[in-house]
Amino acid sequence: MAEFSIDRFVDRYAERTSGMSASEVRALFAVASRPEVISLAGGMPYVEALPADLISEVVAEVLRDLASTALQYGSGQGDLRLRERLAMLMAEEGLEGDPDDIVVTTGAQQALDLLGKIFIDPGDTIAVEAPAYVGALGAFGAYQPRYLTIEVDADGMVVEQLEEALFRGERPKFVYTVPNFGNPAGVTMSHERREDLVALCREAGIPIIEDNPYGLLRFEGLPLPCLKTLDPHNVIYLGTVSKTFSPGVRVGWALAEASVAQRLVLAKEAADLCGSNLNMLLTERWFSDDDRWRSVSAGLVQTYRSRRDAMLEAIEEHVPDAATWTKPQGGFFVWVTLPAWLDTKALLAAAVERRVAYVPGTAFYPDGRGASQMRLAFCYPTEERIREGVARLGGLLSDEAQLYRSLRG
């Protein structure tokens, strides 16, 4: 008799890989990415809006003037010219940052991984929003934390809940938040909550990780101060050019106290030596022409605003009354909460069959919640496709309600 183990290394893997398994949802997404399916799932920026001719010019310029640097290894912290440019970008949101305290990373996603690496020991508690960005849960998850989840409402993270948890004796290593147009909930932390959060964490000595990919994609209303502006010392700020320029260049950054920045650089060097100089210089050049990037960025905001409007109108029209949803003032996402009996993970197969896709809510919780919620992204499909996609989804939800009534009497 032979015992077959498909994977002969199965007993050798680290414990932290135990959560990495094949999933039905992933299988369904293989179908959802087909052109006939209207995908309201992926948070892909609308890069088609970038003027290809201008980008080509910038690429040519970098290779003409800076080839020997662009094609070489670089510093672990990232090219200084780029860091200066990123400091200017942060100033757009009223945040002052010293280029010396910036660490350029491979997308902000790498910064999440590096922060996990330098802060989390197995079993450590970290505080995250519920729901939270799935990529952060993935990055932190590899370091085996215990999660303290803090609810989110229309004004962002419910800071009182964190306060109560601290009162109970919880001492998270850090608090992670996406305060502007969060992924997936689409909500923005109010000014008052921001003040409360930084005061609470400062007093407790708990660092805050402020992840701000969408801050410059505000459609309406007044910008709110960054947490990092409210407390420059206790907040680690993460930025990215993925949403204002291109996710393909993989340029993100962390702005942190020198002591944290230094550890991040060491961790970054251990992980991949340095980022891509070519991409960093390309990004620096892109943002060097103020009029150019501002006009492209403004065009993107305009496009996303119209798409958000189309989605909210379509939801209003097609999604049954029993549902509730957020009304984002910026960013990419609307978060829909359906009646508790609906299982959005199971429903995804039927949705794909009707040629529409979304992300089931459970992905955004570390504890299995979110079964009756879904994230809808309005960033990529055209307004027409968004309307059609939401209409398909609405039809499906109505049919499900009919099924449920029959089954439950």
Place this chain on the structure above:
Amino acid sequence: MRIAVLAGGRTPERDVSLRSGHRVMASFIERGHDAWLIDPGEGPLVETLEERRPEMCYLALHGKEGEDGTVQRLLDLLRLPYTGTAAFDCEIAFDKVLAKDALRRAGVSTPEWVVIEGWALRDLGGGAALGAAIERVGLPCVVKPSRSGSALGVGFVDREQDVPNAVMAALSFSGAAVIEAKVDGTEVAAGFAGSPLDALPLVEIAPKSGVFDYAARYTAGATEYYTPARLDGAVEAATVDEARRAAQALALRDLTRVDLIVDRRGRPWVLEVNVSPGMTETSLLPMAAQAAGMSLSDLCDRILRAGAARMRES
């Protein structure tokens, strides 16, 4: 021989199918055949086939379209020979509602079941009959979509109040759901290949989580397999026999995998049959072949020969 390997498609099992297809194609090339892959999900299938008419189509498609007779009918129409079961028989084998009925008529033991049609629930208020359905099947039970593969949409239910949600989940994958009595015992897969179908050693499936679901199937290392299965000799023979009767009852050809549970008394129960079993690195049929001393390439060759012999006869 010039062989088109059809793999991919538009179902949730697309990725699995592509993995199967690439391995099968590579094994044909290894044997000196002119083999290429066609993904019906990528372009118009008929045009692609007409363009470069293959002498044989190897069907590595999984799930709807590839296993339910749709593609087979199309190939019949184009007069292109293919490996595996004929169109009409695929249609029956792939649909658990039809297949279970055919098995019962042939005297093959399959767990007690009840069918719940989605439209009957929506339009006829069929939900009121759910209580009677559960009473007939008993608890715990397994709720499955009538037409789906890779355990997608399958739910194991212990409590009556959880049945409706499991039914809704199954109906998300298919128009009808099958509520089946859950048999406890040893899960085994019986592989067959060639013409006439030759039994391969049984593979015993021992998922570490206790449930052979999608993750347990496709995450390397999540399930332990034993082959031959750790069954008593007489029980093993009876199991292979029951599987063979199932394959015959459903007129399966060239290759198939019959999934069974052997209960605590040693009685085999047929759960389902597969007309296009997976050929990936974590799949059971290649594993069974390996236990019989056959490589993947030997196995594919055997399937190909079965298809080619039929082609010559016609």
